[in-house]
Amino acid sequence: MKYQKIPEATIRRLSRYSRCLEEMDEKGEKVVSSAQLANKCIVNPAQVRKDLAYFGEFGIRGVGYYVKDLLNNIKKILGSDKEWRMALVGVGNLGSSLLAYKDFLKQNYTIVAAFDIDPPKVIGRVSEKLGKPVEVFHINRIKDVVKERKIEIGLITTPPSEAQGVADLLVEAEVRGILNFAPAQITVPEGFVVKDVFFTTILDNLAYLLSN
């Protein structure tokens, strides 16, 4: 298949397929058809095949897909086969919550440093399972620490008013990926990526659907 721009929705679904395939693999299932996977992920079977077709031919006609093989391929496509080292900026309420919440760093996403304007801040309770607590640095050390610890993703958990400033610092430190929890529009230069996680937006969405 010739090159095409890949829809964002496709990438989101790949992540979903990945989760389902992991479950199947754990159950010991060896082979899966697009129909079975689609059924589990609640999408159209042709959608599954088309999504995969953007990246190559992973199936065998008349058979289906080998679960392990497909899973590995999807992880390679997503880049979720490697370890991603993250920094959290803003150790307030939400920030310390996320530091304490181990499950969202599933497998390959690790917070290796945290920053704040007031660094001696106690970083929440340290979850028993979490192991070592995450070190909290003063925000002005961000550039060195990012370099030293090979950080590639930044989580912004400051108040909205500080979000753009923090984004600028992350850009300056060449942190190319930002996950923004602060409900504020932030902009970054070409080559950098921001993904927003606004609880309020999602709740507004829910509220709309419930009211209509």
Place this chain on the structure above:
Amino acid sequence: MKYQKIPEATIRRLSRYSRCLEEMDEKGEKVVSSAQLANKCIVNPAQVRKDLAYFGEFGIRGVGYYVKDLLNNIKKILGSDKEWRMALVGVGNLGSSLLAYKDFLKQNYTIVAAFDIDPPKVIGRVSEKLGKPVEVFHINRIKDVVKERKIEIGLITTPPSEAQGVADLLVEAEVRGILNFAPAQITVPEGFVVKDVFFTTILDNLAYLLSN
């Protein structure tokens, strides 16, 4: 304008407009054009007008939109002008984090009860700002408490394996809206709504964009 199905993306943008308009209102700005609002929200001006046109005519030609008026209208459309009472199910790591994180319950979204299989669980530190701690009930009391406290939205923060079971309980208790943080596909009957918040999916997304 005659009736049309409203795109989900439109609803998401309305929430964004709402946030921007609130900022403008705070700054004392009285009137805004679709171009200014679009610029602030990083969308196309025609998009702004079309989004609003689904619901009525809110602007004045040659002038623009009255900030306060438009804001009120959008809030009414979204249903975010009323108070929404929520229950959180699963007072583990993430659950107690969210209980302690006041900011995400911005304004009109309030957690009024929490549930767990092990209710005497301590509910994290109670944020100083949060005021009263949220009461944690045994999961088997969900039906009464939902009724008693007029709960309309449920937050699922259990391990993924329990998510569908909890969803079933919420459905039985007639909680029509569910915000699902547990990375598992859950299904609910017609008339009920689920919105997923999967950190891993968003990180996978970021990972993909950074790898390509």
Place this chain on the structure above:
DNA sequence: TCAATTTTGTGACTCCTTTCACAAATTTTG
């Protein structure tokens, strides 16, 4: 071995969303 069956990969079609472009309505300016 060959027909029947299964299931992928994909071109074509449909449906939905976004953007463009302009008439209509209002304000501003001379």
Place this chain on the structure above:
DNA sequence: CAAAATTTGTGAAAGGAGTCACAAAATTGA
């Protein structure tokens, strides 16, 4: 007061994304 300027609301065009339907490839069974 009329012409110029502004800005909305919307029909039409363009652009994407999702679904269908079927040829191609592989397997199974007689």
